Amino acid sequence: MASFLIRALRADDTEAVVRLYEAASARDANIGPITSAQWASFMQRPHNRGGQDFRVAVQDDQLVGLAESSLRDQGSHSVRFFKLVVDPSMRRQGIATALLRELLALNAVGDAILFQTLAASDRGDGIAFLEGLGFSHIESEITMGCSALKHLALALPDGLVIERSDHPPHVADDVARLHNAAFASDVAFRTYSVTEMKHVLSEDNQELWIVKDTSRILGYCRIEREPKLTWLEQIAIDPKHQGQGLGIALAYQALQAIGIDEERPAGLNVSSVNEKARSIYQKLGFVVWREVRRYGLPQFDLMERIATA
Structure with missing residues (x-):
């Protein structure tokens, strides 16, 4: 098992995040590369709070994993939406699980929070990871396109x-x-x-x-x-x-x-x-381009799964 450090995202991580996205998208086209300007704009979105709830995994001063996270109020309960990006060369090293553990620590134990994330329908390894932790397929986001x-x-x-x-x-x-x-x-x-x-x-x-x-x-x-x-x-x-x-x-x-x-x-x-x-x-005139599945799991259930992972 690789040795790595999990810490909060910093303002000077931007270029490292861009490189991580580039490496990940080379393996998985659904992730897609980003530019520094796009990342800066994403950070400024109100629900991201400047990346306050984001976490990164670092090994030998290299950023090898990222957890994007935002807490969304839905009235009777809250949803912590997250996205995990891990360097392909570092997968199956426990980085994704460690990042999720850090996201759980952001919430009070008794909070009524549902964890949600998206996974491309053709990403077998990502879906297997989520289902192995007990996540259920809630619905899918259907991407559609139209040129005329x-x-x-x-x-x-x-x-x-x-x-x-x-x-x-x-x-x-x-x-x-x-x-x-x-x-x-x-x-x-x-x-x-x-x-x-x-x-x-x-x-x-x-x-x-x-x-x-x-x-x-x-x-x-x-x-x-x-x-x-x-x-x-x-x-x-x-x-x-x-x-x-x-x-x-x-x-x-x-x-x-x-x-x-x-x-x-x-x-x-x-x-x-x-x-x-x-x-x-x-x-x-829109036609289907691709499907991305939405998965969800209550916080308490995720805590139990992570504890034994």
């Missing part, structure tokens, strides 16, 4: 309009309210405060489209524009106004205005249990 929208004739109810927001942070209170109402039942849900949503909407790559009546916003479509991809991050409709075709109309008008093609397609994630949303995206 299907032609649709869509009509909004009278009095409603769709428009691009010129100043997204100015409507952060409405966006946070809609997000928290529309996604409350999702297993991956976490609440957003107005301050947190304002921070996200202030990022340079964000684009926001809204549907509204004369007095209020009824839904939004948040898009992240990347160099080679237009990412449909969220569509949220006020629960009282769902079932009126507002979601598909928002996505259609936004993507039509932005323009997508083979060089810069649109992509999105949708839950495997959300058949209604998947049907809407298929009508727009």
Whole structure:
């Protein structure tokens, strides 16, 4: 068994994290490399708290493992979402288990916390590791893509309009309210405060489209524009106004205005249990690219498994 040190992530670890991602993605394309700028932006996301709950594994001054971690409030309980990245040359050395043990130490023993993570459906070793610890497959995130929208004739109810927001942070209170109402039942849900949503909407790559009546916003479509991809991050409709075709109309008008093609397609994630949303995206022209499985295990059960691992 290799000897390594587990410690908190530091600000000067950025380049080492980039190298770790590069090594891991060479073995597993689902992980994908990152740049220093992308990591810095990721660290600034409110739920990451600057990497306060992140942990790294170090051997001979080399970063060989990383645990990304964020605690998400879901009302009656909390979810600690985590992601483990281990240098391929150091796998099966107990690093992932040691990192998980450190994440458990972040919580009080009696807290009602569910640990969640994602694993690509074709990653047999990752799935075997999780299932060996007792994690159960909750659902899957289906990644879909589209390079050419299907032609649709869509009509909004009278009095409603769709428009691009010129100043997204100015409507952060409405966006946070809609997000928290529309996604409350999702297993991956976490609440957003107005301050947190304002921070996200202030990022340079964000684009926001809204549907509204004369007095209020009824839904939004948040898009992240990347160099080679237009990412449909969220569509949220006020629960009282769902079932009126507002979601598909928002996505259609936004993507039509932005323009997508083979060089810069649109992509999105949708839950495997959300058949209604998947049907809407298929009508727009989206097809399945890949599946990533979501696994979960209550904290107390994980503590028992880790104790005997």
